Amino acid sequence: MEDINNALDLLLNKLESWGNHIVLLLPNLFVALILLILTFYTARIIRRGLDNVISRFSNSVALNNLISTLLYITLLLIGLFFVLSVLRLDKVVISLLAGVGILGLALGFAFQDIAANFIAGVIIAVQRPIGVGDMIETNDYFGVIERISLRTVDIRKPTGELVRLPNKMVYENPVTNLSYHGTRRVDLEVRVAFSEDLERIQKLVIEALEDVKNRVKARQIEVMFDAFEESSIRFKARFWITYNRQVDYVGAKSDAIIRIKKAFDANNIIIPYPIHSLNFSEKGNRRLGDELQSMRGESTGTSWRDNS
Structure with a gap:
């Protein structure tokens, strides 16, 4: 019974001590509460103002939200550390800082690929x-x-x-x-026969491409002959177009092919096919005629033996 009374006395003394300590801390608790409310209010106002400022310089919504959120969390942490200091909990502040550092280091090693993608995303959003x-x-x-x-x-x-x-x-x-400058060059390969007047071809192609779809009028059309081939002379028609989507490039190239074909048809200009010569005069060291005659003889002999 005496042990129970001693335990109760010890508990009451401890509670009384805590009560006296809380009474002494009431002014600090009041100041800490006001400081915490001001921290939340100030951080929210600064975040809204920062959102308006950042949106003028960056079009990346994700980056804008990231910056404002990081600033908001930083302000809250600073306010929380001041609150703990007011409450004379400096050791808790030191422990929190050490814990945050260790946790950040561990997360950095564990999620280094995610961190690398995150940092690359920030750089892309900033440099654009x-x-x-x-x-x-x-x-x-x-x-x-x-x-x-x-x-x-x-x-x-x-x-x-x-x-x-x-x-x-x-x-x-x-x-x-491909969209950086808003323009793109179209290179079109065409072939003509050796017998054609190349200066005339050059003039006809330039005239045909004058009104091609999406063409940049300020830049000249270029028709350059660049190679003798087995059955033709090859040239390249080059012109610039306004470029926003791939369909602009494909459409302009298709339109150019149609216009060149119509111009060639109207002026009786032939686009030659590749020509290959096959020599049937000899097979190995034997004449083709001797080979055919030998084959006929074998066929006749086979037929006679089958009939008999």
């Missing part, structure tokens, strides 16, 4: 070498960018398939941005 709607070619994929997130670049191929490439692959490998 590519954007949504651009026609690009990278990592053996060709198509229009539909979305750029902090993890992947989504590419829609001309045939409709959606390819999601990790940002790290896009950042570390060559990227051809």
